[in-house]
Amino acid sequence: MSNEDGSSRLEISNRNKELIREVFELEADGHKDAREIFKEEILGFLIQTDDGSFTLSSGERNDQSETLHSTFGARTEAFEKFVIPSKLLEKADTNNVIKVLDICSGIGYNVSALLDYLKDSDVEIEIDMVESSLETVATTLFIPDVCESHRYVKKAIETYLIERGCLHYNKVLSTIPDNVTINIHIGDARDFIKNCDDKEYDAVFLDPFSPAKSPELYTVDFFTRIKEFLTPTALILTYTAASPVRSAFVDAGLYVGEGPRFHRSGGTIASRTPDLIEVPLSFGDVKVISLSDVGIPFIDPFLTDDYLTIIERRQNQRRKSRCVTTFPSSNKLPRYLGLNPEDIEDEALCNKLNAYVQKMGFESINDERIINMLNIEPGLTSRDQILCLRENLRKLLKN
Numbered sequence: 001m002s003n004e005d006g007s008s009r010l011e012i013s014n015r016n017k018e019l020i021r022e023v024f025e026l027e028a029d030g031h032k033d034a035r036e037i038f039k040e041e042i043l044g045f046l047i048q049t050d051d052g053s054f055t056l057s058s059g060e061r062n063d064q065s066e067t068l069h070s071t072f073g074a075r076t077e078a079f080e081k082f083v084i085p086s087k088l089l090e091k092a093d094t095n096n097v098i099k100v101l102d103i104c105s106g107i108g109y110n111v112s113a114l115l116d117y118l119k120d121s122d123v124e125i126e127i128d129m130v131e132s133s134l135e136t137v138a139t140t141l142f143i144p145d146v147c148e149s150h151r152y153v154k155k156a157i158e159t160y161l162i163e164r165g166c167l168h169y170n171k172v173l174s175t176i177p178d179n180v181t182i183n184i185h186i187g188d189a190r191d192f193i194k195n196c197d198d199k200e201y202d203a204v205f206l207d208p209f210s211p212a213k214s215p216e217l218y219t220v221d222f223f224t225r226i227k228e229f230l231t232p233t234a235l236i237l238t239y240t241a242a243s244p245v246r247s248a249f250v251d252a253g254l255y256v257g258e259g260p261r262f263h264r265s266g267g268t269i270a271s272r273t274p275d276l277i278e279v280p281l282s283f284g285d286v287k288v289i290s291l292s293d294v295g296i297p298f299i300d301p302f303l304t305d306d307y308l309t310i311i312e313r314r315q316n317q318r319r320k321s322r323c324v325t326t327f328p329s330s331n332k333l334p335r336y337l338g339l340n341p342e343d344i345e346d347e348a349l350c351n352k353l354n355a356y357v358q359k360m361g362f363e364s365i366n367d368e369r370i371i372n373m374l375n376i377e378p379g380l381t382s383r384d385q386i387l388c389l390r391e392n393l394r395k396l397l398k399n
């Protein structure tokens, strides 16, 4: 499924986009009330989430769509998964300026939550919002206000759309505080990150659709580039706990840890500095990432491939590696490696797990060689555990 611009990015529905373009056309024709005319119809796309804030649905991919936010609370998710764990409130006490990269800014909830959170801080705030869909950004103007800060985001969007000739009337009644700069960038986040040279960020909010839908924004290559723009104390925050995302962070040279939980399970925090990771990954997760095919990350060497190419590349690598250079991820096998089979109550499962490893030449899931492989130095960071287990596995399967 391609978008009008020929790309395969997942964005809001085409009908939602069409309506926004009709608003643009009517304003261009001098209709001051174009936004009022289309308001009801555009509001029809909004889905109210459990905390009263709103979300939208994406277009379909493989007959499925995703919402832009957690339906358990879009605004709450912005605070819990991105803003609070970013530690920017503490940084606001010591820094003169705080710079944030908001990847996949959608309808600006992460940014408005951030501004709300920092509203009493005496600090300059500079935000780069990057979103591929102009129409999604424009839809923000129709979303009921969730807080004063959301009006600042709307004002920045309206100004941007007027400067770009898409809109023609100033209708958002708000003034962005002098200490806040919101820059809007419309385009693929990969192009933004490829072309920005002298940037430095104190936090990166990474909020694409799920890795299966938007793999281009979870690749080793994308994270490697982002890493260049992180201050030593910066954190990358994302809501997904998916193994290929975590292993891509590791391959990009970053330290990783558990992000806060909020309904959509888990989350991940990454940083250039190990001490900033407060909650390490569980050893079960580390085993899955380092020892099985599910830990194979997405790759996009030139930051240009479409989502299917990226998905298929990884699928091929998984197929080739399974039972050859990695354990299969089936039935969560890696989590059971090293356990005494007698401790697994489900006998059928236990037989299956043993059968997998027997195919690879081991006696059982607690084969002595497997136990030795799992025996790594205590106290390592999650990143170093992953690197160490991968190396142990490589040596084990070579013999």
Ligand SMILES: C[S@@+](CC[C@H](N)C(=O)[O-])C[C@H]1O[C@@H](n2cnc3c(N)ncnc32)[C@H](O)[C@@H]1O
Pocket: 009, 010, 011, 012, 067, 068, 069, 078, 103, 104, 105, 106, 107, 108, 109, 110, 111, 130, 131, 132, 133, 136, 187, 188, 189, 190, 207, 208, 209, 214, 216, 217
């Ligand atoms: C989960 S939503 C983000 C919600 C948003 N953070 C907010 O606070 O409202 C994902 C967004 O990513 C955008 N998107 C999809 N692919 C993209 C890409 N390659 N580059 C930039 N944005 C992209 C979609 O249009 C969508 O608005």
